[in-house]
Amino acid sequence: MTASQSTQTLIKPSDAAAWIACIRRAWLDKHQSTTVYEPDAFNQLLSDLGLAHEAAMLARLEGQYPVIQAISFDHTQVLMQQGAPVIYQGRLVDEQQGLVGYPDFLIRHESGEYQPADAKLSLSENKKTIQIQLGIYRRLLRNELPAMVFLGDGRTGLLGNEVNPVVDEFITGMRALLDLPQQPAVRYSHSKCRICPYDAHCRPDFEAKEDISLLYGIHGKAAEHLAEAGISTISQLAMSTVESIPDVPYLKGNKRKHRAILQAGSFLSGKVFQLNKAALPEGTWIHFDIEDNPLTPDRERHVYLWGFLVPAYTRENFDYVWTDDETGDYDGWLGFLQKIEEYRSNYSPLVLAHYSNHEKATIRQYAERYAMKNHPTVTWLLGDDSPLFDMQNPVLDCLVLPLQGYGLKDICKHPDLVNFQWENEESGSQWSVVQFNRFRLETDLAEKQKLKTEILRYNRDDVIATRRLEVWIRKLFL
Numbered sequence: 354m355t356a357s358q359s360t361q362t363l364i365k366p367s368d369a370a371a372w373i374a375c376i377r378r379a380w381l382d383k384h385q386s387t388t389v390y391e392p393d394a395f396n397q398l399l400s401d402l403g404l405a406h407e408a409a410m411l412a413r414l415e416g417q418y419p420v421i422q423a424i425s426f427d428h429t430q431v432l433m434q435q436g437a438p439v440i441y442q443g444r445l446v447d448e449q450q451g452l453v454g455y456p457d458f459l460i461r462h463e464s465g466e467y468q469p470a471d472a473k474l475s476l477s478e479n480k481k482t483i484q485i486q487l488g489i490y491r492r493l494l495r496n497e498l499p500a501m502v503f504l505g506d507g508r509t510g511l512l513g514n515e516v517n518p519v520v521d522e523f524i525t526g527m528r529a530l531l532d533l534p535q536q537p538a539v540r541y542s543h544s545k546c547r548i549c550p551y552d553a554h555c556r557p558d559f560e561a562k563e564d565i566s567l568l569y570g571i572h573g574k575a576a577e578h579l580a581e582a583g584i585s586t587i588s589q590l591a592m593s594t595v596e597s598i599p600d601v602p603y604l605k606g607n608k609r610k611h612r613a614i615l616q617a618g619s620f621l622s623g624k625v626f627q628l629n630k631a632a633l634p635e636g637t638w639i640h641f642d643i644e645d646n647p648l649t650p651d652r653e654r655h656v657y658l659w660g661f662l663v664p665a666y667t668r669e670n671f672d673y674v675w676t677d678d679e680t681g682d683y684d685g686w687l688g689f690l691q692k693i694e695e696y697r698s699n700y701s702p703l704v705l706a707h708y709s710n711h712e713k714a715t716i717r718q719y720a721e722r723y724a725m726k727n728h729p730t731v732t733w734l735l736g737d738d739s740p741l742f743d744m745q746n747p748v749l750d751c752l753v754l755p756l757q758g759y760g761l762k763d764i765c766k767h768p769d770l771v772n773f774q775w776e777n778e779e780s781g782s783q784w785s786v787v788q789f790n791r792f793r794l795e796t797d798l799a800e801k802q803k804l805k806t807e808i809l810r811y812n813r814d815d816v817i818a819t820r821r822l823e824v825w826i827r828k829l830f831l
Contacts, residue, residue: 363446363453364527366486372523372530373481374549377539380530381551390550395783398790399474402648407457407472410503414439414458433459433467440467445493451528456490462498469494470501476652478502478510481519487512488520505652540566540573543757563587568616569757572603579604591617615753623755623769631747631830636702636740638823639663640816643712644785644808646679653722655679656715657789658808659689662816663696671813675805678793686719690730697733697740705740708761708819713741744819747826765818773821780811 362383371379392400414420418438423429426444433440440459446452456469469490473483487500491512502510530537541559546552559567563586566576578601584590590598591614598610615626644658659674674692676685697703707713716734720726726735734741748759754770756763762781765771777784785808792804 362531363448363451364489364524364531365453365455366489368527369482369485369523372527374545375539375542376526376530376537377555378549378551379527380533380536381554383531384536393783394787398648398787403472403474406474406503406505410457410472411441414441414460418460429459436461436465443469445490447493450492450524452489452493452524454486454490454493459494460501464498466496466498467494468498468501470503472503474505474648474652475502476504476506478504478512484512484516484519485523488516489524491516492520540564540576542566542573543569547758565590565617567757568613568620569754569759570609570616571613574602575604578602587617587620590614591621612753619753619755625755625770625829626753627751627829628753629751631751631826633747633823633827634702634704634742636704637664637700638704638706638820639696639700640666640819640823641705641707641712641741642812642815642819643715644782644789644812645715646786646789648786648790649679651679653679654715654718655682656685656689656719658812659685659692660809660812660816661692661696662813662820664700666817666820668813668817671809671816673809673812675809683723686723690728693730693734697730703740704742705734706742706744706819706823708744708822710743710745713739713743716741744822744826748822752829761815761818761822765822771818771821771825773818775814775818776810777807777814780807780814785811 368379368382371382411420420439420441421432421437422441423432423443426446429440429443429445432443438461441457443456443459445454445456454469457472458470459467460470462468469487471483471487471490475483478484478487483502487502491498491500497514499511499513502512504510539555541555541564546555549555564576565571565579565585565587566573568587568590579585579590579598582599582601584593584598593614595607595610595614598604598613600606604610604613612628615628618624619626640662642660643656644660645654645656647654649655655676655678657676657678661672663670663672672692674685674688676682676688693705696705713735716731720728720731720735725731733739745759748754748764754764754767756767762775765773766775788804788808792801792808795801795804
């Protein structure tokens with residue numbers, strides 16, 4: 354093994370994430386290497402936690418074995434030849450295979466061969482990116498020993514020959530990409546493209562072509578099949594009839610085809626189309642939203658804020674249950690149940706409105722976590738006469754909106770729809786997680802209170818937004 358070849362032309366394990374997300378992104382990473390990608394605050398937090406996890410694993414190994422840090426490709430080979438028990442930050446390259454890798458650890462097996470090991474925040478070794486990364490390290494080491502993954506929950510996962518098919522697929526796909534003189538054709542994905550560093554590069558081309566995949570609800574595979582049937586632009590789809598659209602993957606049945614036609618028309622005209630009349634439950638509405646932290650030490654989500662907007666729905670009517678860290682998780686859960694019992698007593702019938710299924714799913718998880726599925730308030734919340742009402746359902750069932758995503762912020766921030774603006778434009782669920790993790794680590798009491806206040810304001814705006822959405826929907830269907 355040598356390192357004479359530029360590593361930019363070699364396939365590396367970290368290419369797997371881009372390749373899985375979008376082959377064009379993988380191609381651009383290789384052919385536009387001067388592009389500077391600055392991670393946002395949430396991804397920086399993940400990176401920092403990942404480095405901390407790696408450092409913890411390093412300290413653990415140093416307590417058991419002599420650990421030597423490699424400083425080059427050649428130095429890694431020398432250390433392996435010398436039989437170093439643990440090599441930290443090893444560097445492996447095989448120009449014949451066109452592969453290069455940087456495993457966190459190389460651990461000497463009793464056979465004298467080395468096992469690669471990486472520290473990962475993930476709770477599962479079965480993620481495709483992890484399988485590819487560790488599988489490539491195994492290829493570079495050319496032995497049959499399983500790779501090890503030090504997972505975020507303390508487990509050690511093992512990956513052996515079972516990952517070879519996905520590694521082969523990745524290497525074959527990357528080699529084909531490297532040979533392409535021009536960027537590959539791809540379809541738009543709202544969830545992936547809006548967080549991609551190349552969004553500004555790709556979007557003008559999607560828009561110029563009126564790519565159908567720009568539309569909400571149109572999967573890239575559906576767009577491919579529609580193009581084969583002669584419907585390749587949004588304008589063509591808007592002028593189509595249900596009968597003229599063939600059944601294609603992810604777009605089957607008259608109902609879906611009708612909605613796709615209206616979505617195209619809404620995209621072009623900015624109009625709102627009503628599919629059905631929304632049926633909103635009667636009663637006193639309280640708007641409900643939670644903030645939770647998935648990055649706890651044991652990776653068990655901790656709801657640090659249960660937020661509510663009660664009548665008369667002003668900023669002063671914001672109510673909440675807060676816990677400073679995961680040690681108060683159970684008390685926070687009990688506090689939430691107590692709030693619900695108070696609301697149930699004061700307002701009858703009660704409607705507990707939220708947006709998306711996350712709140713209900715979280716209540717179910719907490720009931721299981723604390724073995725409280727038979728608690729009377731829990732059975733009421735999760736039962737047939739539940740006060741929980743997901744406001745996303747009437748939106749998706751009854752409305753076609755000029756949007757690429759139907760999230761709460763997408764609808765509420767749109768100036769021609771609800772037109773509600775959050776006080777902090779940068780705020781969001783990931784922003785909240787970042788601020789809360791800063792809060793947990795902050796020692797200055799004044800700064801700590803400031804962070805808490807910012808999170809509370811964001812959650813207050815979330816529940817006010819769902820109230821504004823309720824009012825807007827009611828006006829639409831008067």
